[in-house]
Amino acid sequence: SAVISQKPSRDICQRGTSLTIQCQVDSQVTMMFWYRQQPGQSLTLIATANQGSEATYESGFVIDKFPISRPNLTFSTLTVSNMSPEDSSIYLCSVERQLNTEAFFGQGTRLTVV
Amino acid sequence: QKEVEQDPGPLSVPEGAIVSLNCTYSNSAFQYFMWYRQYSRKGPELLMYTYSSGNKEDGRFTAQVDKSSKYISLFIRDSQPSDSATYLCAMSGGNTGNQFYFGTGTSLTVIP
Secondary structure (H helix, E strand, O other), X not given: OOOEEEXXXXXXXXXXXXXXXXXXXXXXXXXXXXXEEOOOOOOEXXXXXXXXXXXXXXXXXXXXXXXXXXXXXXXXXXXXXOOOHHHOEEEEEEEEEEOOEEEEEOOOEEEEEO | OOOEEEXXXXXXXXXXXXXXXXXXEOOOOOOEEEEEEEOOOOOOEEEEEEEOOEEEEEOOEEEEXXXXXXXXXXXXXXXXXXHOEEEEEEEEOHHHOOOOXXXXXXXXXXXX
């Protein structure tokens, strides 16, 4: 299994500000994934981050709101920009052992926007 | 119709009980089936992984996949208070590209 370190583990932020979440993996991976987990809802994929190229965003998510960096094969960041209370959620970083199989997750970042 | 349906519970059982958790799905192309356990304030932890139909056993946990019925199950034998968590099913493969589809999770409490 992959060891994924994600920080911060939680934060309380003022509306209109931005928060950058970091994700560090203990081995090189081609793709890293960012999810959002809201109460009572299934995990929702925000975007897929490949090293050396722009992230691919899912429907309903845009780069201006959730810019992603992927500077190397073990690290990625997700920024939640111009936050509003609706952005309050758990954000999770994930990698896959092989394509389509066995996704592993970081411990998540619990974000509260006030 | 959602890709994956999972009863959110909550489910409360006495210690030692057999627990059955279930998911149904609509996409017959799914090939990989996973169960995750998520403790409060933690990320999901991979519990069981199954490819295609059949059963897989790991200690007190058994995962079953019935592709003909589009139905997967996770059984927990001799449940323990430490099993109290939210359990999420997930599926991928086939014509879904590299995307995973998750259930909403079932909250389980095992009472000592």
